Amino acid sequence: MSNAQLAINNETGHAAGVNEWLGDGQSAQIKMGSSFTTTHERPLDMHEHLFMIGDKQTHLYQILEGVIGVYKMLPDGRRQIVTFYYPGDMIGGGDKSNWTQHAEALCNAKVRCIPVSTVDTLITTEPGFGQALMSMLATELEETRDQLLSLGRKSALEKVATFLLRISRRNKREGADESLLHLPMKRAEIADYLGLTIETVSRNITKLKTTGIIRLESKSEISVKDISLLEELADGGN
Amino acid sequence: MSNAQLAINNETGHAAGVNEWLGDGQSAQIKMGSSFTTTHERPLDMHEHLFMIGDKQTHLYQILEGVIGVYKMLPDGRRQIVTFYYPGDMIGGGDKSNWTQHAEALCNAKVRCIPVSTVDTLITTEPGFGQALMSMLATELEETRDQLLSLGRKSALEKVATFLLRISRRNKREGADESLLHLPMKRAEIADYLGLTIETVSRNITKLKTTGIIRLESKSEISVKDISLLEELADGGN
DNA sequence: TCTGTGTATTGATATGTATCAAATCGGACC
DNA sequence: GGTCCGATTTGATACATATCAATACACAGA
Incomplete structure (x- = not known):
């Protein structure tokens, strides 16, 4: 981050x-x-x-x-x-x-x-x-080089997973809850960070929600239900 | 670069x-x-x-x-x-x-x-x-941040133009000919640098050639015929 | 000169993401 | 509670690039 x-x-x-x-x-x-x-x-x-x-x-x-x-x-x-x-x-x-x-x-x-x-x-x-x-x-x-890898070679879902994972890891470093993520930015800003559109970001957050990997407590509050699955997704481990 | x-x-x-x-x-x-x-x-x-x-x-x-x-x-x-x-x-x-x-x-x-x-x-x-x-x-x-902009927000053609322009500018800094570009790397490596496939890189080099912006002296030797057009392409100036 | 091999180009089609459009949500304010 | 308004989600379709496949090129070795 x-x-x-x-x-x-x-x-x-x-x-x-x-x-x-x-x-x-x-x-x-x-x-x-x-x-x-x-x-x-x-x-x-x-x-x-x-x-x-x-x-x-x-x-x-x-x-x-x-x-x-x-x-x-x-x-x-x-x-x-x-x-x-x-x-x-x-x-x-x-x-x-x-x-x-x-x-x-x-x-x-x-x-x-x-x-x-x-x-x-x-x-x-x-x-x-x-x-x-x-x-x-x-x-x-x-x-920044890690982000290059995301932008150049990852799918939309992998990008979103990577993004959430980064926040989780930052939380952990800070001594905060690694599975409760607060997103201070809007979807538009996530999109401009990941090289996607707002809609694609939204759809993939929904996909993670549907899969049960995360839960949306609110628009800007996400709880991670399965971190290891999120990690697998993030770097394309199938 | x-x-x-x-x-x-x-x-x-x-x-x-x-x-x-x-x-x-x-x-x-x-x-x-x-x-x-x-x-x-x-x-x-x-x-x-x-x-x-x-x-x-x-x-x-x-x-x-x-x-x-x-x-x-x-x-x-x-x-x-x-x-x-x-x-x-x-x-x-x-x-x-x-x-x-x-x-x-x-x-x-x-x-x-x-x-x-x-x-x-x-x-x-x-x-x-x-x-x-x-x-x-x-x-x-x-x-690296410039490259983020390329990978996240530029089209394939813009990426290729940006890439060639970088080489041209490096040449200029070095005192070499800014319009004669030597590409020491293969198409596969350009692709992995730009977040594209070999085919897409090739097609867009061909497109630049067809437009008359560049000329292929050999597979790894490109001469730029219109640098200002290349610059316009590179940052989406329409 | 011919042949083999890696590399690049070109072609046909598939697919992921963007785009355009509409519906839903959620908080601020009355 | 009701209304407004921006933000988000969801849906239908378009389009750029990936994928799969075939051909062309260039150069090394026989």
């Missing part, structure tokens, strides 16, 4: 995630040696953009609440959501001076804004920070 | 690419302060694997000659090529201890092998090396 940040802390088991320097989501300050540098928080309404393609990259963002969708567009309006960022994730971290895609809040959200200058300083002054950033990027690259 | 290395030197205009420390493809030694650390070169026959999924990541690799295809597979044999690496590119650079995909030479190739321990040392001793590595990863992530 492109959760580079969490991946550092929870998936790969690295002790030194970026959060060590950036705080835990409560503090509005960053540890820099013995001093602190202030950052600011920014609340976002649903559908509000955090940045647009071409905007100057002035800050990195740490998600505090909600989910941010990052996407690319074709001139005729076709959209590809490239990743969903969840609380704990960092957006940015490359060295590009301008954003190469759009970022939009999929629900009410809050982010901490860290000036790039602060990041540059941290890299030189805090040994390990650069490493953590690099690890974050590597994890994100890896997840 | 996932040419992270070249991107650093030629695309983003960064002065300090990883090559500054790794040499120019001739030298078999790495500058480390005033001393040198030896690396070794490894020739690869066509279809020989550089590494397999799960292998311990002992080295980073710098491509010296040929093209390496990196891919993921589904249990039933479906394959997704995730990137093609060209001379000058670096493979690796994350902090994962094991490879998460396969890497195979698509033609006879040669790589320089750099022990990860050397890389770790360089990061701490050579200011700027870590940054260059990070920049490389960021560029690779960006290119």
Whole structure:
């Protein structure tokens, strides 16, 4: 789920995630040696953009609440959501001076804004920070490559199963219930993430429901009844 | 084209690419302060694997000659090529201890092998090396995201056009002829990269030929007759 | 030059997903 | 409770690409 940040802390088991320097989501300050540098928080309404393609990259963002969708567009309006960022994730971290895609809040959200200058300083002054950033990027690259496999080679049903499974695994990493999935995004956003249409996403969720693999508690709440079957479906194990 | 290395030197205009420390493809030694650390070169026959999924990541690799295809597979044999690496590119650079995909030479190739321990040392001793590595990863992530857009939202014709355009642009960056494209890989590999079948790739190359946009000098040699038309096709500009 | 073999192209048909259209759902507000 | 309105589901059909099959090409070896 492109959760580079969490991946550092929870998936790969690295002790030194970026959060060590950036705080835990409560503090509005960053540890820099013995001093602190202030950052600011920014609340976002649903559908509000955090940045647009071409905007100057002035800050990195740490998600505090909600989910941010990052996407690319074709001139005729076709959209590809490239990743969903969840609380704990960092957006940015490359060295590009301008954003190469759009970022939009999929629900009410809050982010901490860290000036790039602060990041540059941290890299030189805090040994390990650069490493953590690099690890974050590597994890994100890896997840994007998994998504390539989904988009290029999986059927619609397999894509949907893979998507649900990712949420389940994120829950597990977070210590939440791995079989109760909350979908903060609409069907349209799932479709633009999986390279499908709304209707196809809906039909395949229905199919999973009919098969008894999942149950729809509400439109945005799904409980997984058979995780191992979902896993088999997700990577085409027949 | 996932040419992270070249991107650093030629695309983003960064002065300090990883090559500054790794040499120019001739030298078999790495500058480390005033001393040198030896690396070794490894020739690869066509279809020989550089590494397999799960292998311990002992080295980073710098491509010296040929093209390496990196891919993921589904249990039933479906394959997704995730990137093609060209001379000058670096493979690796994350902090994962094991490879998460396969890497195979698509033609006879040669790589320089750099022990990860050397890389770790360089990061701490050579200011700027870590940054260059990070920049490389960021560029690779960006290119992978572009590929997501292709796989998720583009038609077969648009995918093929995009693919050819990438090669053309790489040529341009390298100072080569942007309208004479050499395809070192087979149709099957293009198909596995674009999420299509061999037949569909072939049909769409034929379509581009029939339209007069390209000319097939041989099966693996294509000359572009109208680059701006190819560009329009590539991103769905109608 | 002929033959064999892997690769690419072309053709006919099947199929999965998109598209177009309608019905249903579910929450906000009166 | 009733109405409205966007979101989702369901249905009928179209279409792009996959699949299956045959042919053409290119190059290596006899």
